[in-house]
Amino acid sequence: MIREALASALVIISAGAAMADPVGVWNTPKNQARVRVADCGQALCATILSLQEPNTAEGKPKLDIYNPDASKRDRPIVGLSLLSGMKPSGDQWLGQIYNPEDGRTYKAYMSQPSDQKLKVQGCALGVFCKTQVWTRAK
Numbered sequence: 001m002i003r004e005a006l007a008s009a010l011v012i013i014s015a016g017a018a019m020a021d022p023v024g025v026w027n028t029p030k031n032q033a034r035v036r037v038a039d040c041g042q043a044l045c046a047t048i049l050s051l052q053e054p055n056t057a058e059g060k061p062k063l064d065i066y067n068p069d070a071s072k073r074d075r076p077i078v079g080l081s082l083l084s085g086m087k088p089s090g091d092q093w094l095g096q097i098y099n100p101e102d103g104r105t106y107k108a109y110m111s112q113p114s115d116q117k118l119k120v121q122g123c124a125l126g127v128f129c130k131t132q133v134w135t136r137a138k
Helices: 002-018
Strands: 024-027 033-040 043-051 081-089 092-099 104-114 117-124 128-136
Touching: 033 081, 043 092, 081 104, 092 117
Parallel strands: none
Antiparallel strands: 024 033, 024 128, 033 043, 043 081, 081 092, 092 104, 104 117, 117 128
16 A cells, blocks of 8 residues: 555656746747746646837837737737647647737647757647747746
8 A cells, every 4th residue: 555655656746747847938939029938727828028029110019910800900919828728738738829920829739848948839730830949038
C-alpha cells in the first residue's frame, strides 16, 4: 500500500515537472508583439499587450478590421485575446488561436521546449500549420 502511494506520488510529480509554466510575458518573432499568457479559469489564455507598430500610417491604432463579426472590427489589436482555452494535452497545451491578420480562429498547440522559449502553432483543418517561437520577455 505504501509502495502504491509512493508510485502514484512520483507519477504526479513527474507529470507536473514535464510541463513547464508558460505563464508570463512573451515576445513574438522579431518583437512584433508582446503577449501575456495567463491563467483564465481552468485554461490558459493570451492577450496582446503591445505591438512594435501599434498605429496605422495615418497614426490611428490598428484595429481588428478582418474580424468576421462586423461589430468587433473597431476593437484595437492591443488588448485583443489571442489564445483561448489552452488546456494540457500530453506534453503540450491545446486550444484556439485568433489571427487578427485574417480574422480567423484556428486550432492551437503550445509547447515549451525551454523556460525561455514557447512554441505556438496554429492549424487549419489539422493539416496546414504555422509555427512561431516566442521568447520570454525580460
